[in-house]
């Protein structure tokens with residue numbers, strides 16, 4: 288009789304419950320793939336499991352996740368509680384410190400402590416895997432770590448947060464409110480325990496930091512990331528983007544530039560018809576450009592079933608003895624990242640201004656742009672109180688006039704200075720809305 292892989296799992300929320308369900312439902316297939324059974328023998332959980340239908344069998348309950356991580360009766364510790372601090376961090380350190388393999392979906396933890404934890408794992412010859420931490424069910428960690436080992440990657444970017452993509456899709460397609468879409472994403476198990484991580488762009492930043500390290504062989508550097516979330520986007524922006532031939536997505540982008548690695552997270556206009564523009568709902572997409580090839584991976588980025596697929600894939604690798612270093616190379620050999628400042632970012636911009644409707648306003652806006660050598664691809668002034676599709680709003684008939692500018696390629700610095708100059712003239716009724724454009 289082959290010895291099973293004995294699993295200790297902490298956290299029976301959306302992902303933890305789905306992992307237990309999958310281990311039960313796919314037991315025979317997993318045994319064949321792994322060459323031995325994968326068995327849940329112990330778990331730590333504050334509450335009863337989120338999914339009431341799961342079968343915990345004879346697994347024993349341990350009250351303290353750190354005690355579970357140290358339990359000699361388990362072969363692998365699976366951390367699915369979340370959070371960059373304790374108990375997740377303490378438990379992962381306890382397991383790795385004893386040479387016990389760890390599997391986690393916790394991107395916040397990896398983004399903050401990934402390199403230190405990888406060093407601890409390597410020192411103690413313990414496997415440390417986190418496929419589920421980036422883009423849910425998409426096997427992008429493995430792709431970067433192993434599949435693209437021969438390529439020199441120049442850019443990695445994409446939609447990395449299911450909750451935000453779900454919100455933006457439903458707002459745009461069904462004209463639902465931001466709040467209603469977020470509530471539904473929470474109900475479906477897509478959102479983080481604190482959803483401000485999703486809508487504020489921080490969850491995307493955590494994932495981008497991990498991808499950047501895997502793609503460029505540099506230490507995880509989440510503090511270098513420029514982050515903007517989707518909270519300030521309005522339906523007016525999504526509709527204006529549509530009219531101009533774009534869709535709005537929250538993108539994470541990491542690319543090599545002449546000055547270093549640029550890492551940024553922000554709402555982005557992408558041309559309709561491009562692969563990224565067509566990714567809707569909870570789907571994620573990760574595009575990878577390299578000297579040898581380019582490819583895009585697409586799949587569900589959040590939710591119990593998709594994420595448990597990635598966690599269980601890590602368990603199968605471990606059970607069958609397949610092993611990789613956490614970041615695909617010794618953690619001590621990861622380079623110190625050279626940061627490219629956001630101010631130097633170059634690209635096109637969508638700018639929506641709420642302009643005071645009086646003579647001379649357009650001239651002031653044009654002068655502000657010209658003063659920074661910003662060329663405009665298009666400029667549209669709408670009637671005050673008219674929404675982009677022409678629906679009259681009598682209440683705002685006397686309000687500011689929306690002015691929408693699309694710039695040719697320019698720099699972040701130039702746009703910020705130009706807008707500051709226009710704001711100083713007192714012709715804007717609201718803070719300008721700026722959305723960067725990614726052409727390909």
Ligand code: NDP
Pocket residue numbers: 297298299300301302303331332333334337350351352367368369370374392393394395419420423476477478479480588589590591594
């Ligand atoms: P949930 O909030 O649904 O589940 C986390 C569970 O851990 C909760 O049941 C929580 O209990 C429990 N927990 C917290 N502290 C302890 C503790 N001290 N002892 C025992 N149990 C504890 O989160 P998810 O399942 O959604 O996420 C888990 C991890 O997976 C996170 O790192 C998340 O970022 C990541 N992830 C989530 C995805 C998703 O789609 N949901 C996708 C990819 C990754 P309580 O509720 O009582 O606090």
Ligand code: HSE
Pocket residue numbers: 420422423447448449450451477478479485490588589590
């Ligand atoms: N809250 C995350 C998301 C979960 O919506 O993408 C998957 O990492």
